[in-house]
Structures are given as C-alpha cells and as structure tokens.
Amino acid sequence: xxxxxxxxxxxxxxxxxxxxxxNQLSKASGQYGAADLSKSFGQDFVAQMDPLQLEAMxxxxxxxxxxxxxxxxAQAATGPGAYKDYMxxxxxEVIDTTxxxxxxxxxxxxxxxxQNAIGAGAFGGxxxxxxxxxxxxxxxxxxxALQAQLLGQGFGQxxxxxxxxxxQQMGLATGQQGLQGRQISGLAALGASAQGQKQADxxxxxxxxxxxxxxxxxxxxxxxxxxxxxIAGYPGQTTQQMSPNAPTPSGMQTGLSTAxxxxxxxxxxx
Numbered sequence: 001x002x003x004x005x006x007x008x009x010x011x012x013x014x015x016x017x018x019x020x021x022x023n024q025l026s027k028a029s030g031q032y033g034a035a036d037l038s039k040s041f042g043q044d045f046v047a048q049m050d051p052l053q054l055e056a057m058x059x060x061x062x063x064x065x066x067x068x069x070x071x072x073x074a075q076a077a078t079g080p081g082a083y084k085d086y087m088x089x090x091x092x093e094v095i096d097t098t099x100x101x102x103x104x105x106x107x108x109x110x111x112x113x114x115q116n117a118i119g120a121g122a123f124g125g126x127x128x129x130x131x132x133x134x135x136x137x138x139x140x141x142x143x144x145a146l147q148a149q150l151l152g153q154g155f156g157q158x159x160x161x162x163x164x165x166x167x168q169q170m171g172l173a174t175g176q177q178g179l180q181g182r183q184i185s186g187l188a189a190l191g192a193s194a195q196g197q198k199q200a201d202x203x204x205x206x207x208x209x210x211x212x213x214x215x216x217x218x219x220x221x222x223x224x225x226x227x228x229x230x231i232a233g234y235p236g237q238t239t240q241q242m243s244p245n246a247p248t249p250s251g252m253q254t255g256l257s258t259a260x261x262x263x264x265x266x267x268x269x270x
Contacts, residue, residue: 021224028216040209047199053191056184063180070173077166086161091154095147102146106139 038044076082088094 021220024216024220024223028220031216035213037213040206040213045202045206047195047202050191050194050198052187052194056187056191059180059187060184063177063184066180067173067177070169070176074166074169074173077162077169082162083155083158086158086165087154088157091150095150095154098150099143099147102143106136106143109135109139 076085
C-alpha cells in the first residue's frame with residue numbers, strides 16, 4: 001500500500017525573506033549590545049552652568065554681609081551720646097558771642113538806672129541800689145535762659161543730624177542690597193536663557209545619537225514586520241511525497257493545484 005506524506009511549506013521567497021530578517025536582527029542586536037552608550041547617554045548631554053550664572057553666584061557669595069559697614073555707621077548714630085559727634089564746632093563760639101552782646105546791652109541798662117536816680121535826686125541811695133539789684137536779677141535770669149536756649153538748639157540740631165545719618169546709612173544698606181540683587185537676578189536670568197538654549201542643542205544631538213544607535217535594529221524590526229504580514233497573507237505550499245508505487249496525479253488535478261497557487265499569490269498582492 002502506498003504511503004503519502006503531506007507538508008505545508010512557505011513559499012521560497014518568503015523563506016528567504018525570513019532568513020534575511022533573522023540575520024539582520026541578529027547583527028543589529030549585536031551592534032546594539034556592543035555599542036558605547038556614553039555616546040548617546042550621560043553627562044555629556046547635560047548643559048553646564050553658563051558663565052553668567054557662575055558670575056551671578058560669585059557676586060551673590062561676595063555680597064553676603066556687604067551691608068555691614070552701613071549698618072555699623074547707622075548704629076554709631078544711635079544711643080544717648082550719639083549727638084556729641086554731630087554738635088557744631090562753632091556752637092560755643094556762637095554762645096560766647098551772643099552772651100557777650102547780651103552783657104553789653106545789660107550794662108547799658110544799668111546806666112539808665114543811674115541816670116534815672118540822678119534825675120530823681122536819689123543817686124547812690126537805697127532806691128537806686130534796689131533798682132540795680134532787681135535789674136541784675138532779671139538780667140541774670142534772662143541771660144541763663146538765653147544760654148539754655150542756645151544749648152538746647154545745638155542739642156536738637158545734633159540729634160536731628162544723628163537721626164539723619166542713621167536714616168541715610170540704613171537707606172544705603174537697603175539700596176546696596178537692592179541694586180546688587182537686581183544685578184544678580186539679571187545675570188542669572190541671562191545665564192539661564194543661554195543654558196536653556198545649550199540644553200536644547202544637546203538634547204537634539206542626543207536624540208540624533210539615539211536614533212543612529214537604534215536605526216539598524218529599527219530597520220530590522222520593520223523588515224521583520226513586513227515579512228510577518230506577508231506570511232500571514234500568503235498561503236503555504238502543500239507538497240506531497242508518495243511511494244514509487246503510488247498512482248500519478250491526473251492532468252486535471254495538476255491544473256487545479258496550479259490554479260490554487262496562482263489565486264493565493266493574487267490574493268496576497270491585493
């Protein structure tokens with residue numbers, strides 16, 4: 001009795017394509033495994049700080065405590081004895097001159113009392129002495145009040161000058177910090193912009209390097225996907241092996257087999 005063995009095999013061109021895909025995939029995988037990943041990953045693709053950013057950090061570090069001289073000057077303008085440094089060097093001269101003029105005018109007042117006593121016939125008498133004593137008492141009181149007024153004015157002016165000095169020094173400290181802060185902020189902003197542009201360039205280079213690294217593997221995978229789709233859409237070829245004593249297929253059977261094969265090819269192409 002004849003024994004028939006039936007096999008379903010892919011078309012020859014599909015089998016050749018599958019072998020090509022496996023070869024390409026094996027080669028691409030080996031290249032990817034042996035590749036130097038530092039050329040597409042790592043710190044080389046991270047933008048370093050821009051020189052402007054470094055300068056901003058340098059100025060910020062150097063500016064820490066830069067307000068202290070102004071603060072010390074402001075503190076020197078406070079306290080109970082701070083006014084002494086702001087007293088006018090000409091104040092005593094002004095007081096002395098004013099009091100000398102006052103004494104001169106007071107002497108003229110004594111002369112008037114003597115003239116009045118002479119006119120009243122009481123020159124050298126008790127009435128003249130009482131009048132002079134009362135006049136001198138009032139004059140001395142007025143002289144002390146005038147001196148106190150002059151001293152008070154000088155003290156008030158010195159205090160005002162000390163307070164003004166305090167405000168100016170505190171303003172300088174605040175202004176110095178503000179100006180320095182704006183300068184540092186400007187440098188930092190410009191540096192960040194430059195760093196961002198550099199990072200964008202490095203990211204583009206990294207993407208290109210990664211695409212170049214993956215390109216052989218991606219191409220092999222795309223090729224294999226096409227081969228897989230072709231295998232799914234193209235029917236396999238059926239082959240039969242019969243023993244030498246088996247009957248030979250008729251012409252009609254051979255024609256039907258050929259037509260089936262051509263129909264399969266046409267369907268795959270469509």
